[in-house]
Amino acid sequence: MxxxxxxxxxxxxxxxxxxxxxxxxxxxxxxxxxxxxxxxxxxxxxxxxxxxxxxxxxxxxxxxxxxxxxxxxxxxxxxxxxxxxxxxxxxxxxxxxHRDAKGVRLAKEASEDNFVPAEEAAPQKPLRGSKNNGSGSKPKVFHIDYEEDRKPMTLDEAMLEMEGGQPYVVYRDAARGCLSVLVRRADGNYDLIES
The missing domain is CATH 3.30.160.100 (Ribosome hibernation promotion factor-like)
Incomplete structure (x- = not known):
């Protein structure tokens, strides 16, 4: 300088x-x-x-x-x-x-296009008696970025958000302030995981 x-x-x-x-x-x-x-x-x-x-x-x-x-x-x-x-x-x-809003939107759409359901993304576990064939394939990890500055919500609000067909919702609980995950089970009921 x-x-x-x-x-x-x-x-x-x-x-x-x-x-x-x-x-x-x-x-x-x-x-x-x-x-x-x-x-x-x-x-x-x-x-x-x-x-x-x-x-x-x-x-x-x-x-x-x-x-x-x-x-x-x-x-x-x-x-x-x-x-x-x-x-x-x-x-x-x-x-x-000066942040490019178009670039952020395209990145969000690309992450939604690359989303694979958990059943398809999870690798098949080998049986106890079988050995690994040396393929060395690692499980794929998919990151889904939601908006970071989301306000805390209640359990009812999270259930309303899941009506759009999402298999799970990660949110900050308004009452306790902890991170919670609401997951839709195959039978239509919900599981709540709190940290």
Whole structure:
């Protein structure tokens, strides 16, 4: 990260530059993903109080971290901490708004197309007397991703959701807060598995 220092009262010494680059090292991992950035550092001393302002332009936004303390190192740490908080918030907001909704929908449809019922997916167990022919085939595991931010539901709501023909429903129980699985048996009744 390129540093541009402005200070009326103190020179930007190589020792001070090392301290600042060390403190901005973690922040530069987030910021410099799209090319090298510039950090403008403004340092002032007012009544034995060091005031440090660090400005960085990131995704067309100006991030500003301000720190003030009697010691320069503490003021720098405070300014860098504020910059890190702003950077993480901005990155998360940018990632959430620019996530490709079409790609997520296609991945969800592909996982539904590859779904195989449990009876077909389960490998046949060899009999006790028979030996493995050395085929080395491993059982296939199918992952089905449901929406992660689903709200907790009651047992009745889970049974209503199973009316769509699903063989099972995994949900967080609203009353107890535990993870529960509701499974439809072959005779039409339900089994409830709670953790």
């Amino acid at each position: 390129k540093l541009i220092y402005t200070g009326k009262t103190k020179e930007f010494t190589p020792e001070l530059e090392k301290k600042v680059t060390g403190k901005l090292a973690k922040l530069s991992k987030f910021i410099e993903q799209r090319g090298e950035r510039e950090a403008h550092i403004v340092h002032q001393i007012e009544r034995r109080l060091h005031k440090v302002v660090i400005e960085v332009k990131f995704y067309d936004h100006m991030l500003i971290g301000e720190g003030a303390d009697a010691e320069l190192d503490t003021a720098l740490c405070e300014a860098v901490d504020k910059l890190e908080i702003q950077t993480v918030k901005l990155r998360n907001r940018w990632r959430d708004t």
